Amino acid sequence: MPETKSIETASAVPATAPDGILVVDLGAQYAQLIARRVREANVWSEIAPPSLALETAARMNLKGIVLSGGPASVYASDAPQIPTELLELGVPVLGICYGMQWMTQTLGGEVLPANAREFGRTSIAVAEPEALFRGLDGHTVVWMSHGDQVAELPEGFRTYATSENCPFAAVGDPERGFFGIQFHPEVTHTVRGREVIDNFIHAVCGAKDDWSPDSIVDAQVARVREQVGEHGEVVLGLSGGVDSSVAAVILHKAIGDRLHCIFVDNGLLRKGERQVVETLFGEHFQMDLTVVDAGAKFLAELAGVTDPERKRKIIGHEFVEVFREEAKRFKQANFLGQGTLYPDVIESIAAHGGSTDVIKSHHNVGGLPDDLEMELIEPLRELFKDEVRAIGRQLGLASVVVDRQPFPGPGLAVRIVGEITPENVRLLQEADAIVTSEIEAVGADEGLWQYFAVLLPVKSVGVMGDARTYESCCALRVVQSEDAMTADWAYLPQELLQRISNRIINEVRGINRVVLDISSKPPATIEWE
Structure with missing residues (x-):
């Protein structure tokens, strides 16, 4: 590793400041998720856009930099303007997706549109189980989301992992501490993503575990x-x-x-x-x-x-x-x-x-x-x-x-799809209370992030006591998550779902149908509005 290039305001860093990783936000929806993964490893992290990256680095006890992904193409006219000085600070740099493409192109490589785009779960083959991949070998499942890819490596870089459609799924120059990965280790869909991030933070950057909430x-x-x-x-x-x-x-x-x-x-x-x-x-x-x-x-x-x-x-x-x-x-x-x-x-x-x-x-x-x-x-x-x-x-x-489940600031307004009326509020309050009480009564809330009812702007035909009804529909939203940035729908035991549905239909006058939301985030959101 080369010596750290001096930063003009480095003297402003307190002697007691914890080791830190700077996350440069290049337009990724998950920049905060990267920062969270770093903090989970007991290392402080801060986020900055490219325009404030050097300034933020100067006031940190900087041990490494992560360049996030983003929706742009490095060869597009509106691509983020990233200061190249970030590569001259003498600390390791990890480029994720777009961050990898920018770094390799800036250092003399080439980025082109991929022949076959990769979106979703993908298997990669680890070629060198060291540095970022210490403790990993063979094949592992990662989350890809890219239309461009590196076509030619800069001088000094070598391949660490490949996928069927991406010959440079992970690359690096260990002498300079520069690494790039085409996949997203920050999302839970990457099976061993936390290990990759942890390896970068500790094995590559040498950051100490000196921060906690x-x-x-x-x-x-x-x-x-x-x-x-x-x-x-x-x-x-x-x-x-x-x-x-x-x-x-x-x-x-x-x-x-x-x-x-x-x-x-x-x-x-x-x-x-x-x-x-x-x-x-x-x-x-x-x-x-x-x-x-x-x-x-x-x-x-x-x-x-x-x-x-x-x-x-x-x-x-x-x-x-x-x-x-x-x-x-x-x-x-x-x-x-x-x-x-x-x-x-x-x-x-x-x-x-x-x-x-x-x-x-x-x-x-x-x-x-x-x-x-x-x-x-x-x-x-x-x-x-x-x-x-x-x-x-x-x-x-x-x-x-x-340990209370999160509740949106606008309250039930974002769980009543469509117009908000006193009657709709009453219907949802009663239905939601049943959902919450039934789930918590049997301890099924353990491991859940949120569980609630949503009132839909549709009515449907039903039959109660041999009479026709035409009433509202209620949806159950039950999800598992660690941070609300991503979430998977959770399937409750059938008996519990049946009890919730029966109680809502029997006790909440005005609702005659209950449905289950089985959408994950992304592409859906946790709340309906």
């Missing part, structure tokens, strides 16, 4: 205190979910009674949700909690709206307006606290100014008006859900909160 708490508490100051006050939108709950505890730990939690009953909550929040945070944690009954206002604004994005924008706007009104009671409340997470950001906007395609907006990052009069404070913005859960446990939050 627990180490975030003290840093975030200090950051909140600095941002808010000695007299500032924060208004936090508390939903009762794990994200806002952990954010609330961190903020309360940092500023105490200067945190004012506001729970907005928007009329789109799960059955019994309001009572749970009032008891847990108002009575148990004894936080300053205000409950706002705004259901009628939200439903009035949503009347006749069927477009999912409009729903989210309206709900986000109404949340902020409620906060503004409530904040008037607190003269120093110039800050709006939120439990925004990394997945919220990547699915709403191009993360950190990157080029990732927008999939959907979230109320807490995509629906804020331009004239917001409060400064945002988001202590969880750089974290994934599993990291937030780990922090919650460290902070002493009960399992009923920490």
